[in-house]
Amino acid sequence: MEYQKREIPQCEVCQQPANQTCGGCKLVYYCTKAHQKLGWREGHKFKCCAFKIQYSDTFGRHMIATRDIQQGEMILKEKPAIVGPKMTGPAECLGCGKRLEPQKIGDQFDFYKCSVCNWPMCDTKCEKAEVHKAECKVMSERKYKCTVRYQGPDRVEAAYCVISPLRVLLMKETNQMQFENIINLESHLEDRINTPLYRVLRANLSTFIVQVLGLPFDEETVLKIASIFDTNSFDVRAADGSKKLRAIYVTASMLNHSCRPNTRHIFLGDDYHLAFIATMPIAKGDPITATYTQTLYGTLDRRRQLKINKCFDCDCERCKDPTEYGTYLGNIYCSVCNGQRSTPASIGAMLVSTNPLDETAPWKCEKCDHIILARQMIWGNNALKQDMKKLSKTSPREFEEFIQKYSQTLHPSNHLVVQAKLALIQIYGNYKGYTLAELSDHDLKRKIDLCHDLLEVADKVEPGWSRFRGTLLLDLQAAMSMMTKREFETGKITKAGAQDELMESMVLLQEATSILRVEPHMREILERKIKELSDQLEMAENGNDVVVVE
Numbered sequence: 001m002e003y004q005k006r007e008i009p010q011c012e013v014c015q016q017p018a019n020q021t022c023g024g025c026k027l028v029y030y031c032t033k034a035h036q037k038l039g040w041r042e043g044h045k046f047k048c049c050a051f052k053i054q055y056s057d058t059f060g061r062h063m064i065a066t067r068d069i070q071q072g073e074m075i076l077k078e079k080p081a082i083v084g085p086k087m088t089g090p091a092e093c094l095g096c097g098k099r100l101e102p103q104k105i106g107d108q109f110d111f112y113k114c115s116v117c118n119w120p121m122c123d124t125k126c127e128k129a130e131v132h133k134a135e136c137k138v139m140s141e142r143k144y145k146c147t148v149r150y151q152g153p154d155r156v157e158a159a160y161c162v163i164s165p166l167r168v169l170l171m172k173e174t175n176q177m178q179f180e181n182i183i184n185l186e187s188h189l190e191d192r193i194n195t196p197l198y199r200v201l202r203a204n205l206s207t208f209i210v211q212v213l214g215l216p217f218d219e220e221t222v223l224k225i226a227s228i229f230d231t232n233s234f235d236v237r238a239a240d241g242s243k244k245l246r247a248i249y250v251t252a253s254m255l256n257h258s259c260r261p262n263t264r265h266i267f268l269g270d271d272y273h274l275a276f277i278a279t280m281p282i283a284k285g286d287p288i289t290a291t292y293t294q295t296l297y298g299t300l301d302r303r304r305q306l307k308i309n310k311c312f313d314c315d316c317e318r319c320k321d322p323t324e325y326g327t328y329l330g331n332i333y334c335s336v337c338n339g340q341r342s343t344p345a346s347i348g349a350m351l352v353s354t355n356p357l358d359e360t361a362p363w364k365c366e367k368c369d370h371i372i373l374a375r376q377m378i379w380g381n382n383a384l385k386q387d388m389k390k391l392s393k394t395s396p397r398e399f400e401e402f403i404q405k406y407s408q409t410l411h412p413s414n415h416l417v418v419q420a421k422l423a424l425i426q427i428y429g430n431y432k433g434y435t436l437a438e439l440s441d442h443d444l445k446r447k448i449d450l451c452h453d454l455l456e457v458a459d460k461v462e463p464g465w466s467r468f469r470g471t472l473l474l475d476l477q478a479a480m481s482m483m484t485k486r487e488f489e490t491g492k493i494t495k496a497g498a499q500d501e502l503m504e505s506m507v508l509l510q511e512a513t514s515i516l517r518v519e520p521h522m523r524e525i526l527e528r529k530i531k532e533l534s535d536q537l538e539m540a541e542n543g544n545d546v547v548v549v550e
């Protein structure tokens with residue numbers, strides 16, 4: 001937002017003294033209604049803050065669109081109020097957040113340590129990082145020395161659970177306003193306080209802050225901060241996997257959840273700015289939502305995860321729909337009707353929950369009277385998940401066999417089949433031995449079909465410009481271009497046919513570009529792909545061979 005509040009408000013249009021603010025962003029002044037309308041038309045409509053925060057007894061605070069929002073529009077860009085380590089993890093630098101590698105020190109391997117507080121760090125430069133100063137000071141004042149040391153590459157350290165809450169607590173002195181912003185976020189401490197995790201935190205985190213460091217906070221405040229992290233924090237990862245942190249964004253914390261969200265988020269730059277992008281047009285007055293879970297999970301799994309991690313029962317439209325918008329992501333075929341199907345490929349009757357908002361409700365066939373208990377459904381689901389876990393991540397044969405083996409039980413868009421299809425899309429065309437050029441015609445066609453299958457699912461559960469749709473379109477267009485090349489070279493299609501097919505690929509690539517160009521590092525990749533495909537089109541036009549660059 002580039003507008004600044006001025007000392008003496010001036011009309012944005014005529015610069016005369018003004019006392020009326022824009023109802024949307026409340027940052028811009030106008031002298032009259034007429035100038036407000038003019039300013040809006042002249043461009044403020046593209047800059048005005050697109051949301052306001054409302055309160056409801058059911059959802060608490062939530063975001064509402066203050067004007068129509070266009071698909072692809074960046075609704076919010078925010079820097080973190082606090083960034084720090086996750087509750088547990090491998091040793092990481094408290095300066096830059098990078099995962100640490102040990103060094104040879106004497107005849108042993110260990111991490112470089114902060115010369116003051118002894119926490120593992122990258123080097124002397126990180127030791128002096130601004131973010132580490134306050135915590136280092138309080139620890140050294142209490143003569144506390146960290147005891148984390150290198151104990152093997154896979155070691156997970158629980159000691160890191162104290163750092164992020166400590167950073168928030170220390171803000172009370174250094175940035176009182178931000179501390180207040182954070183402490184006023186939803187915590188759900190009352191739901192978590194008696195869980196095994198919070199019993200451990202009471203013993204470790206709270207004791208560390210109150211007794212070891214002697215900071216003037218009570219146990220409840222310390223645990224509340226931990227619980228605020230669990231309710232509101234975002235996982236932040238470096239693209240190369242070198243950092244895995246958690247961060248709180250005060251305004252973005254106001255985004256409520258939907259199992260069919262209308263935004264997606266991205267991280268921008270090295271300082272972990274978070275941005276939300278509208279995946280669909282959002283009408284003025286509509287809620288702006290994000291997803292806190294995996295949209296590709298079935299309702300049972302999503303609701304359970306939301307209950308455990310975010311302490312609420314989701315009753316969004318998708319959760320209420322026993323077919324999940326016809327995707328049947330969480331359903332299985334009725335074993336009675338299924339036995340009467342003429343061919344395995346014909347769609348059989350499905351078992352659907354008699355009340356999707358109650359995980360104990362029985363499941364009933366959509367056609368016959370067959371009923372199974374909820375726990376049978378949950379057991380079956382867990383058994384299939386275990387079966388899937390055993391599959392080798394690099395073996396397409398194992399994923400294909402999984403889909404085949406359960407084709408009499410699982411709908412083609414059951415969430416486990418969707419996971420298997422997603423794995424296949426990633427392997428076909430990308431993995432060693434399965435690059436597009438190496439794929440058989442059969443597997444290339446299979447990849448195209450799989451992309452179409454998942455695009456249908458994406459349209460229902462993550463409609464619009466989701467990252468899922470964008471990456472599927474990229475996969476699809478690459479496979480289609482390769483297919484065109486092969487068909488042209490073997491004389492299956494004419495030059496005109498090749499041109500038509502390449503144009504179809506170009507349309508997909510252009511849509512993928514509209515969706516993904518805001519993602520870090522994607523712009524150049526997408527521009528290169530468009531250039532390559534344009535070159536192919538030109539070559540096809542000139543009657544040359546179609547060359548596909550993967």
Ligand SMILES: C[S@@+](CC[C@H](N)C(=O)[O-])C[C@H]1O[C@@H](n2cnc3c(N)ncnc32)[C@H](O)[C@@H]1O
Pocket residue numbers: 058059060061062185186188231232253254255256257258310311312313314315316
């Ligand atoms: C990140 S906060 C969102 C802001 C929150 N509503 C507030 O008032 O501070 C997450 C919490 O909001 C509530 N919430 C978010 N989405 C919800 C939904 N779809 N239905 C019910 N509660 C929801 C839950 O209490 C959840 O733990």
